[in-house]
Amino acid sequence: MTWETVIGLEVHVQLGTRSKMFCGCSAGFGDPPNTNVCPVCLGLPGALPVPNAMAVRLAVRAALALDCSVQEQSVFARKNYFYPDLPKGYQISQFERPLAIRGRLLIESADRGAVAVSIQRLHIEEDAGKLLHDRIPGKTAIDLNRAGIPLAEIVSGPDLRSPAEARAYLTALRQILVYAGVSDCSMEKGSLRVDGNISVRRAGETALGTKTEIKNLNSFANLERALTAERDRQQEVLERGGRVEQVTLLFSAATGEVRPTRSKEASHDYRYFDDPDLPPLVVGSRTLEQIGSELPELPSAKRARLMSSYGLGAYDAGVLVSERPIADYFEAVCREGADPKSAANWIINESGAYPEPAALAQLIGLVAGGTVSHQAAKRIYPELRDGLAPRVVAERLGLLQVRDEVALRGWVDEVIAAHPGEVARYRAGEIRLLAFLTGQVMKRSRGTADPKGAQTMLARQLEGS
Amino acid sequence: MSAREVAVAVGERLAEAERAGLNATLAWSEAALLAEADRVNALPEPGPLHALPVAIKDNIVTTGLPTTCGSRILAGYRSPFDATVVDRLHAAGAMVACKTNLDEFAMGSSTEHSAYGRVRHPMDPSRVPGGSSGGSAALVASGAVPMALGSETGGSVRQPASFCGVVGVKPTYGRVSRYGLVAFGSSLDCVSVFARTVGDAARVLRVIAGPDPRDATTLAAPPIAPLRSGATLSGTTIGVPREYFPGDLDRGVRAACDAALARMRELGATIVEVSLPHSSLAVPTYYIIAPAEAAANLARFDGARYGTRAPAAGDVRALYRATRGAGFGAEVRRRILVGTYVLSAGYYDAYYGHAQAARRRIAGDFSSAFAAGVDLLFTPTTPTTAFKAGEKTGDPVSMYLADVFVCPASLAGLPAMSLPIGRSEGLPVGGQLIAPALAEARMLAAAAALESVLDATGEVR
Numbered sequence: 065m066t067w068e069t070v071i072g073l074e075v076h077v078q079l080g081t082r083s084k085m086f087c088g089c090s091a092g093f094g095d096p097p098n099t100n101v102c103p104v105c106l107g108l109p110g111a112l113p114v115p116n117a118m119a120v121r122l123a124v125r126a127a128l129a130l131d132c133s134v135q136e137q138s139v140f141a142r143k144n145y146f147y148p149d150l151p152k153g154y155q156i157s158q159f160e161r162p163l164a165i166r167g168r169l170l171i172e173s174a175d176r177g178a179v180a181v182s183i184q185r186l187h188i189e190e191d192a193g194k195l196l197h198d199r200i201p202g203k204t205a206i207d208l209n210r211a212g213i214p215l216a217e218i219v220s221g222p223d224l225r226s227p228a229e230a231r232a233y234l235t236a237l238r239q240i241l242v243y244a245g246v247s248d249c250s251m252e253k254g255s256l257r258v259d260g261n262i263s264v265r266r267a268g269e270t271a272l273g274t275k276t277e278i279k280n281l282n283s284f285a286n287l288e289r290a291l292t293a294e295r296d297r298q299q300e301v302l303e304r305g306g307r308v309e310q311v312t313l314l315f316s317a318a319t320g321e322v323r324p325t326r327s328k329e330a331s332h333d334y335r336y337f338d339d340p341d342l343p344p345l346v347v348g349s350r351t352l353e354q355i356g357s358e359l360p361e362l363p364s365a366k367r368a369r370l371m372s373s374y375g376l377g378a379y380d381a382g383v384l385v386s387e388r389p390i391a392d393y394f395e396a397v398c399r400e401g402a403d404p405k406s407a408a409n410w411i412i413n414e415s416g417a418y419p420e421p422a423a424l425a426q427l428i429g430l431v432a433g434g435t436v437s438h439q440a441a442k443r444i445y446p447e448l449r450d451g452l453a454p455r456v457v458a459e460r461l462g463l464l465q466v467r468d469e470v471a472l473r474g475w476v477d478e479v480i481a482a483h484p485g486e487v488a489r490y491r492a493g494e495i496r497l498l499a500f501l502t503g504q505v506m507k508r509s510r511g512t513a514d515p516k517g518a519q520t521m522l523a524r525q526l527e528g529s
Numbered sequence: 530m531s532a533r534e535v536a537v538a539v540g541e542r543l544a545e546a547e548r549a550g551l552n553a554t555l556a557w558s559e560a561a562l563l564a565e566a567d568r569v570n571a572l573p574e575p576g577p578l579h580a581l582p583v584a585i586k587d588n589i590v591t592t593g594l595p596t597t598c599g600s601r602i603l604a605g606y607r608s609p610f611d612a613t614v615v616d617r618l619h620a621a622g623a624m625v626a627c628k629t630n631l632d633e634f635a636m637g638s639s640t641e642h643s644a645y646g647r648v649r650h651p652m653d654p655s656r657v658p659g660g661s662s663g664g665s666a667a668l669v670a671s672g673a674v675p676m677a678l679g680s681e682t683g684g685s686v687r688q689p690a691s692f693c694g695v696v697g698v699k700p701t702y703g704r705v706s707r708y709g710l711v712a713f714g715s716s717l718d719c720v721s722v723f724a725r726t727v728g729d730a731a732r733v734l735r736v737i738a739g740p741d742p743r744d745a746t747t748l749a750a751p752p753i754a755p756l757r758s759g760a761t762l763s764g765t766t767i768g769v770p771r772e773y774f775p776g777d778l779d780r781g782v783r784a785a786c787d788a789a790l791a792r793m794r795e796l797g798a799t800i801v802e803v804s805l806p807h808s809s810l811a812v813p814t815y816y817i818i819a820p821a822e823a824a825a826n827l828a829r830f831d832g833a834r835y836g837t838r839a840p841a842a843g844d845v846r847a848l849y850r851a852t853r854g855a856g857f858g859a860e861v862r863r864r865i866l867v868g869t870y871v872l873s874a875g876y877y878d879a880y881y882g883h884a885q886a887a888r889r890r891i892a893g894d895f896s897s898a899f900a901a902g903v904d905l906l907f908t909p910t911t912p913t914t915a916f917k918a919g920e921k922t923g924d925p926v927s928m929y930l931a932d933v934f935v936c937p938a939s940l941a942g943l944p945a946m947s948l949p950i951g952r953s954e955g956l957p958v959g960g961q962l963i964a965p966a967l968a969e970a971r972m973l974a975a976a977a978a979l980e981s982v983l984d985a986t987g988e989v990r
Contacts (some may be wrong), residue, residue, distance in 0.1 A: 103610055107829040108601065110590040110612060110709040114745045142825050144872070148845055153828020206833070335872035337881060339715035340822055342745055 066267040071224035077247040078255035078326040083216035086113030095206035105212035107151030119214035126441035129244040132167030140342040149193040159336040182221035228292035274308040290315035374404035400425030419448035427454040465514040532566035532580040542673040553664040556594040557627030565624035576622030584677035587628040588711040599643035602856030612709020621736040628751040629664030656915040659689030666693040676724040684935025686721035687947040691910035691959025702942030703748035706741030711824040714819035727977040754970040760978040763797030768903035772808040781953020785989040789950040805894040817884035824868030892941040910947035910959035951989035
C-alpha cells in the first residue's frame, strides 16, 4: 500500500516591534519576569487595548511578501478561555475577518520540484504570558512579559506532501519574513513557533484523512522528525485497519516520539466574538501601496536577478540569496568592480567575517591582473582587516607575484636540477609533466612566482638545453 | 469657600448621608478629601470645575480610594492608575468626593445587587433609587454632592436620575473615554453624569468629553458647545415615539410627560408623533449583547493576579471555581452564564447573531426618525416611579423591563438624558430626551429650556 502524507503548518511569528501589540510596554526578550508589564497587558480592571500601528504595518508587510490579499477591513476578536498565562481571560486575535487571506509561497521540493504552497490566512494576535514551573518549589509562577507581544499567525493550506516539504516551507517562510524585516524569526527566542497538522491517505484519494496536530515544534530538524514520526504512526494505525483519532500531540525531542496531550485541552469552545474595544482595522489602498513600496526585493526575485544580471548559476545565486546580508554583500563587491563569478566563488567558499567590499574587489582584481596568485590571495584574504588594502598586505607578506626573469630563471633552474627523472620523461614527450614542474616552481617561490611567466620560462629552459 | 473648606463641608454631608442610612457611599475619608483639596490648590489656575466635589461610581478606577465595583471579588482593590475621566476632573479643578455604591459590576436597575448592601431612595427609604448608578443618584438627590459620575450600559444613569429626581446625561458612545471604567458591556458602556441642574451636568460633561489615545473607541469629534442661554425651542421639532406611551403606562408618568410636552409647545417646539417600530426588541437584545460582552469582560477576575482569591485545594480550575463562585453575586453569575451560553458554538447565530441584527434595526429606527426632520425625541424615562425594594428582585425579567425606555438609545449609541419633569404621588418623574449622535449640545439646550419653565418638584395631575 502506498500512502500520501498531507501536511499544513500554523506558524506564529513575533512581529519585530519595540513595544507590545496593545500597550507601550517593551517587547524585549530576556528581561526579569514581570518587568515589562502595565495595566493593559496585566488585564487590570478598566484598562483598554490600543493597537500598535507598527505591528499592523509589519503584519501587512508579511502579507504582501506572501502574496496575500490584504483585507481593507479586518476585525479583532476575543478568543475566550481561562488559563493563568492569559490575564484577561481572553486573547485578542482575529477570527472571521483576518488581516489577509489567499497568499502563496513557492518552495523547492526534492520530490515535486517547484511547489506553490497556499497561505489560507494571516492574522494578528497577542501572545500569552509564560508559566514558570521551576522558580518556586511546588508552585507555578507567572511571567507576563510576553503577554501582549504582537504575533502574526500564518496558516498554510494542506499542500505539503512530506515532512521534508514542511521543512522546506518553513525555511522559505522564515527567509522571506526575515528579508521583509517582519521578524527575526528566532526559534530559540520563541519569535518563530510552529504547529503541524498532518494526516495520511491512500495514494490517489482526494478526501483528507483524519488529522492530528503536533504542537510547538521547536526547531527545523524537530519539525521534520516529529512529522516523520507521526506520519509513520498514522500509516501503521491505518495499515493495521485502525482509525486515526483527532488529537493534539507533543513531540519529545529526547525520545523522538509524539505523545497525546491531555485531551481536555482539545474540546475548547472559544466563543469568539468581535472585540468591542477595538474598531475594525482599516488598511486603505494608499497605506497598502506605501507599505508595498517599502518592501525590499524578496528572495525569489533577488535570485532571478542575480542570475540574469550577473550571469550566476542557479546554485550560486541560491546560496547568496539564502541570507539577505550575504546577497547585499555580493552586490556591494560587484559594485566595487569585481568580476561577479569570482566574487560569488569567494563569498560562497569563504566563511566568517567578510572584508570590506572594496578590499575583496581589489583582491579579485589583483588575481585577475596576475599581481598575486590565487594561492597567495587565499593567504591575503584573512589579513584583510582594519581597512588594509590587499596590495599592502601582499607586499607585507611578500606575496606579490614575481615576474622578474632573473628570479624566475633561478627557481626554474633549481627545479630542473632537482627533478632529473621528470625532466627526462618530459623531454621524452610526457608533456603533461609541465604542470607538475610548474607547481614545483610555485612551491619553491612560496607562491610568489607568476604562474604563467614561470611556465613559459620552464618550457623554454626544457626545450632549450 | 476654599477647597479645604469645601472638603470639610462635603465630609460632613457624606457623614450625614451615612447616618441617614442611604448606604450610597462605598469609600470616602476626610483625609482623602483634604488630599483632593490640596491637589486643587496646587493647580496653577482655577479650572472650570474649581473646588467642586464630584462623587464617583465605584466602577471607575481611582488611585486615591479603592475600587470594588460593588463586588466581593474586588474587596479593597486599589487601582494603580486613575481613569481618564478622573484625570480630566482633576485637571479641571474638581475633587473626588467619594466612591458610590452600585449594583455589582453595574448589573442591575435598583442598586439592590451590591455586595455592600442596597442603596435607599433619599425620599423614601423603602424604595430603590434605581440603578445601577443608584449611589451616585441618591447622593446628588440628597444634596450631599452637587454632581456625580455614573456609568451607563443600558440606562444605568437615566433610570436612577428619573427615580431620584435629578438630571442624568448619557453622552454619545465614544464621546467620553472608557479608560478606567471597569468594563461591563464594552460596546455600550458610557461614563455619564448626574447633577441637580442641566447646566451643571453640561459643565461636567464638557470637562470629561473628548478623544483619548488610551481608548480606541473614542471619537475625534468637535467638542460639545457650551450651553447657550435663552429659553426657546422655536424651530425645534420634538418627536414623540408612540411605542414609549403604552396603554398601561403609569398615569402619573403620563401626566407629567403630557405637561412637559405642553410646556415645550409653549416654548415654540413643534411636537410630532413618530414611530420606532423595533423598540420592543430593545430589552431582549440588550440582555443578549450586554451579558455576552460581560462574560468576557469579567473573565479576568480569576483570583490569579489581584482581588479576592478563595482558598482552594486542587488545580487551577478549582481555584477559578471557588474564587468566582464566592466572589460574584447571583445577578453577576446569572449574566455570565447567559453571556457564555449565547456565544457558545451552536447558539451564537440564534442569539448573539440575531441580537446584533436587531441592534442594527433599533439604531435604524432612530436614524429614520432623525432623517425625517425630528431634532430630538421625548419620552418618559421609566414606565413607573421608584419601586419598592424587594419588589422585583425575585423576578429578573420584571427588573429588566424597568429599563425598557432607556435601553434603545444605549443600543444605538445615542446621547440621551433624563430630567425631572414633575412628581407622581410624591415621587419624581423623569422625562427623557434622545438626540442624534454627537448632538449633545442641542439636547442639553432643549433640556435647559424645559427646565427653566418646569416646576419639577410639583405634583402633576
